[in-house]
Amino acid sequence: xxxxxxxxxxxxxxxxxxxxxxxxxxxxxxxxxxxxxxxxxxxxxxxxxxxxxxxxxxxxxxxxxxxxxxxxxxxxxxxxxxxxxxxxxxxxxxxxxxxxxxxxxxxxxxxxxxxxxxxxxxxxxxxxxxxxxxxxxxxxxxxxxxxxxxxxxxxxxxxxxxxxxxxxx
Amino acid sequence: xxxxxxxxxxxxxxxxxxxxxxxxxxxxxxxxxxxxxxxxxxxxxxxxxxxxxxxxxxxxxxxxxxxxxxxxxxxxxxxxxxxxxxxxxxxxxxxxxxx
Numbered sequence: 001x002x003x004x005x006x007x008x009x010x011x012x013x014x015x016x017x018x019x020x021x022x023x024x025x026x027x028x029x030x031x032x033x034x035x036x037x038x039x040x041x042x043x044x045x046x047x048x049x050x051x052x053x054x055x056x057x058x059x060x061x062x063x064x065x066x067x068x069x070x071x072x073x074x075x076x077x078x079x080x081x082x083x084x085x086x087x088x089x090x091x092x093x094x095x096x097x098x099x100x101x102x103x104x105x106x107x108x109x110x111x112x113x114x115x116x117x118x119x120x121x122x123x124x125x126x127x128x129x130x131x132x133x134x135x136x137x138x139x140x141x142x143x144x145x146x147x148x149x150x151x152x153x154x155x156x157x158x159x160x161x162x163x164x165x166x167x168x169x
Numbered sequence: 170x171x172x173x174x175x176x177x178x179x180x181x182x183x184x185x186x187x188x189x190x191x192x193x194x195x196x197x198x199x200x201x202x203x204x205x206x207x208x209x210x211x212x213x214x215x216x217x218x219x220x221x222x223x224x225x226x227x228x229x230x231x232x233x234x235x236x237x238x239x240x241x242x243x244x245x246x247x248x249x250x251x252x253x254x255x256x257x258x259x260x261x262x263x264x265x266x267x268x
Contacts, residue, residue, distance in 0.1 A: 003170050010177040017184045017204055026196055033200050036181075040207050047174070049214055052229055059233055064203070064240050068196060071244045075251045093191035101183040108175060117219040121171040132226050140227050147234045154238040161245040 002123060006046050013039040027072055034065045051129050174215040182208030195247045195259050199240060206236050 016036040023029040037060040045053035108114045136144060181204055188201030210229045217225030246262070254261045 006170065007173055010173055014177060014180050014184075017181050020200060020204065021184050021188045026194060029197060029200060033203070036204070037207065040181075040211060043174075043211065044214060047214060047218055049217075049226060052210075052214065052226055055230065055233060059237060060203075064237060067240060067244055068200070071196060071247055074248060090191050093187050096190055097183040097187035100186055101179055104179050104182075105176065108179075109172075114175075117216060118171040120219045121215075122218055123170060128223065132223050135223065136227055136230070143231060147231055150238055151234065154241050158241050158245040161242075161249050 002046055006043060006123075009039050009043050009046065013043065027069075030065065030068050030072065033068075034061055037061055037065070047123055051132060171215065171219070175212060178208045178211035178215065180208070181205075181211065184208075193259055195243065195250070195262075198259060199243045199247075202239065202243075203236060206232060 013036055016032050016039060020029050020032040020036055023032055037056060041053040041056035041060075044050075044056060185201045185203070185205030185208060188204060189198055190201075192198055192201065210232060213225040213229050213232075217223065246265075250256065250262055250265060254264050
């Protein structure tokens with residue numbers, strides 16, 4: 001039952017990601033991007049990483065997606081017709097993406113490590129929140145502090161960039 | 170099942186790369202980066218299911234933090250470019266240096 005659901009959600013994720021890419025309008029593309037993120041969060045939950053699924057929904061659809069929508073609304077008076085629909089050098093981009101997929105697929109399908117990983121794959125193992133938090137606050141505390149400094153630097157950087165408005169106007 | 174998840178993540182990453190390279194709109198490029206990183210996250214979680222520890226979950230948490238920072242800075246640059254250059258074209262970003 002869960003395996004069927006995972007496969008259905010995988011197909012849906014690929015479909016919505018393709019629609020995100022090929023949508024003619026940026027607002028439509030953003031909404032399909034949100035749906036893709038929701039579906040990936042559901043896949044996370046189905047494979048037993050409930051914490052990550054919840055964080056994905058909260059951080060992306062509650063944070064990043066709203067940021068995208070606000071940016072679109074703040075620049076809503078701009079004519080998007082010349083940029084939203086067009087592709088810049090699409091053949092080169094398709095070739096690079098295709099070769100990336102081909103090379104990584106080949107490496108994964110021929111790798112001994114991945115063949116061994118496939119045999120030990122266990123869908124029913126649920127990630128324990130206690131184990132994750134214990135590891136995060138003991139083994140990875142330095143990286144956690146670094147990421148908090150990074151977030152602080154981002155806030156300062158965004159404020160510095162957008163402070164430029166008064167000088168320009 | 171394992172291979173289905175792996176190929177899904179690779180396909181989503183490839184679509185992200187295509188979007189990153191082919192679009193001219195800054196928001197579309199940022200969405201492409203997000204798609205790419207989400208595909209990588211899915212690959213991490215799939216591989217994590219084959220091991221007995223949950224280190225991949227922690228890596229994904231850090232990737233999410235970095236992604237949030239990247240999007241915030243990217244959108245700030247996008248708004249700045251739109252205010253100064255009156256354009257949303259990625260090719261005009263180098264004009265910000267002169268301001």
